[in-house]
Amino acid sequence: MAAAIDGVLPGTLQELVKKSKVLVVGAGGIGCEVLKNLVLSGFHDIEIIDLDTIDLSNLNRQFLFHREHVGKSKARVARESALSFNPDAKIIAHHDSVTASQYGVSFFQKFDVILSALDNRAARNHVNRMCLNADVPLIESGTSGYNGQVELIKRGLTQCYECTPKEKQRTFPGCTIRNTPSEPIHCIVWAKHLFNQLFGESVDDEDISPDAADPDAQGPPQQGDADAAAGGDGDGDAKKPTEAEEEDATNGNVVRINTRQWAKDCDYDAGQLFNKFFDEDINYLLKMSHLWTSRKPPVPVSWDTLVPEGTTDVQPEFARQHHKVWTVEECAHVFANALKELAAAFLKQEAEGETLSWDKDDQPAMDFVAACANVRSYIFNIERKSRFEIKSMAGNIIPAIATTNAITAGISVLRAFNVLQAKWEQCKAVYARLRPNARGQFLVPDASLAGPNPKCYVCALDPAITLRIDTKRVHMKELRDDVLIKTLNMLHPDVNMMGTATILLSSEEDETTENDSKLLHELNVVDGTILSCDDFHQNYNLSIIISHFNAERDDPLFEVVADAKQLQPTKEQPKKEIAEEETVKAKEERKRSTNGADDGPSTSKRSRPTEIEDDDDDDCLVIEEDNDEDVMIVATDSLSVESTPKTAIKRKPSEAMEEEEDITEILDSSDEEAAGPTKCKRSKIEPSDLKIDPLMEVINID
Amino acid sequence: MGVEVDNKETAVELTEAETELYDRQIRLWGLESQKRLRTAKILISGLNGLGAEVTKNIILSGVNSVTLHDIQVVTEEDFCSQFLAARESLGKNRAKASLERARALNPMVDISADTQPLEEKTAEFFATFDVVLIIGQSNNELLRIDAICQELGVKFFAGDVWGMFGFYFASLQRHSYVEDVVKFKEVEAKPNQKAKFEKYAVPVQREVNYPAYSAWIDFDANAAGYQRQLKKDGPGVILLGVLQKFRTAHKRDPSYKSREADIGLLKAIRAELAPKSALSDNSLEVLFSQISPAVAVVGGVVAQEIIKVVTRMEAPHRNLFIFDPDTCAGYVQVIGG
Incomplete structure (x- = not known):
């Protein structure tokens, strides 16, 4: 309440703080701290939004929450606690997702400044777009361990959150996961897939069985076995009764259901399941002898050698020792107990048409993954990890401490003071670090304000990208889900063929469902096609130029290239044996410098000084960059969006809106007698109006 | 016998509760550090906004005990940043007024208030702490307490925030710690593949001498x-x-x-x-009272330094820290020695 006491703050700042309206997005580690700083500084008009509820593991840093609040809404409890610090403040709490449709541009426009304290990239992208649209300054912040970051995003002045490419989630080729794991993470990913196979929602590309079509295997051992296995048949040999029932072994879903069914038919017998996954399947892999010419072959383990007397019902002591690296025998015990619990839970869910979803905080689910990952690691002679370590990797847990959050949130609110006073030049990005740099700084401001990237596919005037995609293998549904939503961060995209009226994809329910299952080329989306993509809620329009290529097996099916140069076949670089530590170090630095981190420092800045850990809270697979050539999604370090030749003139909705408003304005001022109709037209133009030719309206009014 | 077994189980439960509560920080600084924090006894003297911020961060980290020391009473300006004292506590002792909310932050930490004048505190008192943080005192008093702490081997911090500007000075005597040094090693590459390198950390034991507070006076x-x-x-x-x-x-x-x-x-x-x-x-223009966001920054930094000292992990900054609110730069200067 500093602003409530005369003389504490300089006069102008005091007035600005008193009258400003502020939005805090996220009531987590940084959000709690930001909210406290705001109410104590004397901000009166605050809204806070968070969809999350309070978890015990939040309490080491989210200090507005206590034990008795576990399970309650973060936004609401944060509001209550902050009000106790300053009962004069007015705080509105929204227990909701900031991407929900009611928080449109007009909602964002209400605020003088927005402080975002989010933990995931999708929401950050969205808030970035909304603030750009609403032209409201955004102070973006993030932390990861000892590292923190605060930066201003202001339309036209600074780079936006999406001006610099963020590193992709690390993914692994299917055959590494299924056939030739070499790191603990490969086994952890496999174990999570196994969980989903048995109990979860079936997801494409999550086969756990040996993959006989692995090009490394250079031909399957026997044609008969290979046919069965190629389709992802988990059984791997002909003895299994389920195999005969497999009508369509080339369709993963059929097989998955059968694996699940088979486990159910075995009554989830721990020994039978264990032997199938860790003995029979491994023996099948061994038959693919080409795989093991340059690799150490796996060693199958069988249930009877590990658990001669079967398991007991009691949870053994070691199962709770999360920091201990379990022996393979102990893993077998944990596997059996977890399986029992999960099977019971699954059957209950199944009766209601539901499945289980893997959660790192669900004890049997986590036990199951830890045990299975370790047994597989044992088999492949990979270092085993403690349950605690596996949880970090499987759950993508980002370490978080109170102090970094406090520092980061403090800087965030100090920057808000600058923003309110329009001291833009004083809003340079600031990084918090564990160790001081050469100048002795560990809270390090950038040397200058980073300007917008003119080629940004979000904040550029007329954004466009080139999409390299296999139009003969990608369906419309995948274009929507994987490209437009997951990669280009749209929420509810509409897609038109440029220059025609053809609607390929509509965000309206059921309008274009029939296109979902069609391949792009069947819809005439071929090399050279230009798609006009809109997200109405984000007020975002993007042109996508299609560049077709025939993807090899295990190649990514699409890639956002944008830079035309990348379309040229790349010459193989002469391979150098790099051994000097320096080179590698520099490389590491560069890698780190492009790591966009969820829950972590929010943007990838060219000057991010030191030691950012990789992190990402979306699903799985991060940890570190992979050099494998056959990664599913190629890291797009080089994604700098190039403007593309414009072959068609297009009209952005926003332009239309502006023009429309201009016209109404002119009418208002020049034709004052036109009482009734003009007043009507003065009201804000609804989006749907945009479809009407503006000229028509002018005529009507006249 | 039965009672014994029950007790044992409760003890295990408690440990699980602790590891769950501190999960996100154990993943950063490890179990060993968390165990060291569990035994640490901290004195925070001067429960203004800065004192409250450090108190919050230190209690959340899971130390053994925190003693809140102050002889002053809660005034109106405390409400600019001292969030531990409730509005109703106006005119009451600041340390006592902070107890209730401080305890609510983490029931596993032992928290007490002390209202005896600092001048009356002797070596006997300071010897009961591992780390001492003194806020809002004159240089003479700081010199006196630092000298006592030198003698006792108690780690000493002095810190203040005026408006948005802040500092701390660390007098840690001879301090040893472990620091991870990052190295790279080549990983066995598959045929036809680029050489791969793997980052790995080697813990290195280091030792450093800190000059006394008098170095700053000089x-x-x-x-x-x-x-x-x-x-x-x-x-x-x-x-x-x-x-x-x-x-x-x-x-x-x-x-x-x-x-x-x-x-x-x-x-x-x-x-x-x-x-x-x-x-x-x-x-x-910005040196009046204590402005919450700036206090949060300095309080965060001081608390992190106390945690480093207690866990003996990572090099504490040496030895004068300055926060410049104009640029938001936070930097250290080596003073003396």
């Missing part, structure tokens, strides 16, 4: 050899000198109640101490 910011550094870092060190001089001369800090007059007094001290310094008039 420090001459006008010394010719220091001017280049001063130009690079900005006038934070000069400002700290001006503010401490104000405190010594007027037996108080600049007050919002006499804002304009006190800015005048500060300018007079500036003219006397550092006539040609780059210390601007603007930076004298």
Whole structure:
């Protein structure tokens, strides 16, 4: 309440703080701290939004929450606690997702400044777009361990959150996961897939069985076995009764259901399941002898050698020792107990048409993954990890401490003071670090304000990208889900063929469902096609130029290239044996410098000084960059969006809106007698109006 | 027998609760550090906004005990940043007024209040702590306590925030710690593949000597050899000198109640101490009371340093920290030794 006491703050700042309206997005580690700083500084008009509820593991840093609040809404409890610090403040709490449709541009426009304290990239992208649209300054912040970051995003002045490419989630080729794991993470990913196979929602590309079509295997051992296995048949040999029932072994879903069914038919017998996954399947892999010419072959383990007397019902002591690296025998015990619990839970869910979803905080689910990952690691002679370590990797847990959050949130609110006073030049990005740099700084401001990237596919005037995609293998549904939503961060995209009226994809329910299952080329989306993509809620329009290529097996099916140069076949670089530590170090630095981190420092800045850990809270697979050539999604370090030749003139909705408003304005001022109709037209133009030719309206009014 | 088994189980439960509560930080600094924190006894003297921020962070980290020491009462200006004292506690002792909310932050930490004047505290008192943080005291008192702590081997911090400007000084005597040094090794590459490198950390034991608080008193910011550094870092060190001089001369800090007059007094001290310094008039405008976001920054930094000292992980900064609210730069200066 500093602003409530005369003389504490300089006069102008005091007035600005008193009258400003502020939005805090996220009531987590940084959000709690930001909210406290705001109410104590004397901000009166605050809204806070968070969809999350309070978890015990939040309490080491989210200090507005206590034990008795576990399970309650973060936004609401944060509001209550902050009000106790300053009962004069007015705080509105929204227990909701900031991407929900009611928080449109007009909602964002209400605020003088927005402080975002989010933990995931999708929401950050969205808030970035909304603030750009609403032209409201955004102070973006993030932390990861000892590292923190605060930066201003202001339309036209600074780079936006999406001006610099963020590193992709690390993914692994299917055959590494299924056939030739070499790191603990490969086994952890496999174990999570196994969980989903048995109990979860079936997801494409999550086969756990040996993959006989692995090009490394250079031909399957026997044609008969290979046919069965190629389709992802988990059984791997002909003895299994389920195999005969497999009508369509080339369709993963059929097989998955059968694996699940088979486990159910075995009554989830721990020994039978264990032997199938860790003995029979491994023996099948061994038959693919080409795989093991340059690799150490796996060693199958069988249930009877590990658990001669079967398991007991009691949870053994070691199962709770999360920091201990379990022996393979102990893993077998944990596997059996977890399986029992999960099977019971699954059957209950199944009766209601539901499945289980893997959660790192669900004890049997986590036990199951830890045990299975370790047994597989044992088999492949990979270092085993403690349950605690596996949880970090499987759950993508980002370490978080109170102090970094406090520092980061403090800087965030100090920057808000600058923003309110329009001291833009004083809003340079600031990084918090564990160790001081050469100048002795560990809270390090950038040397200058980073300007917008003119080629940004979000904040550029007329954004466009080139999409390299296999139009003969990608369906419309995948274009929507994987490209437009997951990669280009749209929420509810509409897609038109440029220059025609053809609607390929509509965000309206059921309008274009029939296109979902069609391949792009069947819809005439071929090399050279230009798609006009809109997200109405984000007020975002993007042109996508299609560049077709025939993807090899295990190649990514699409890639956002944008830079035309990348379309040229790349010459193989002469391979150098790099051994000097320096080179590698520099490389590491560069890698780190492009790591966009969820829950972590929010943007990838060219000057991010030191030691950012990789992190990402979306699903799985991060940890570190992979050099494998056959990664599913190629890291797009080089994604700098190039403007593309414009072959068609297009009209952005926003332009239309502006023009429309201009016209109404002119009418208002020049034709004052036109009482009734003009007043009507003065009201804000609804989006749907945009479809009407503006000229028509002018005529009507006249 | 039965009772014994029950007790054992409760003990295990408790440990699980702890590891669950501290999960996200154990993943950063490890189990060993968390165990060290569990035994640490901390004194925080001066429960203004800065004291409250450090208290919060330290309690959340899971130390053994925190003693809140203060003889002052809660005033209106405390509500600019001292969130541990409730509105109703106006006029009550600040340490006592902070107890309830401090305890709610983490029931596993033992928290007590002490209201005896600091001048009466002797070695016997300071010996009961691992780390001592003194806020809002005169240089003379800081010198006295630091000397006692030197003798006892108790780690000593002095820190303050004026408005948005803040500092701390660390007097850690001989301090040993473990630091991870990152190295790279080549990983066995598959045929036809690029050589891969793997990062790995090697823990290295290090030891460093910290000079006493007197090093700061003896420090001459006008010394010719220091001017280049001063130009690079900005006038934070000069400002700290001006503010401490104000405190010594007027037996108080600049007050919002006499804002304009006190800015005048500060300018007079500036003219006397550092006539040609780059210390601007603007930076004298934001030195009143304690402004919450700035206190959060300095309180976060001080608490992190206390955690480093207790866990003996990572090098504590050496040894004078300055927070410049104008740029939001936070930097360290080596003073003495």
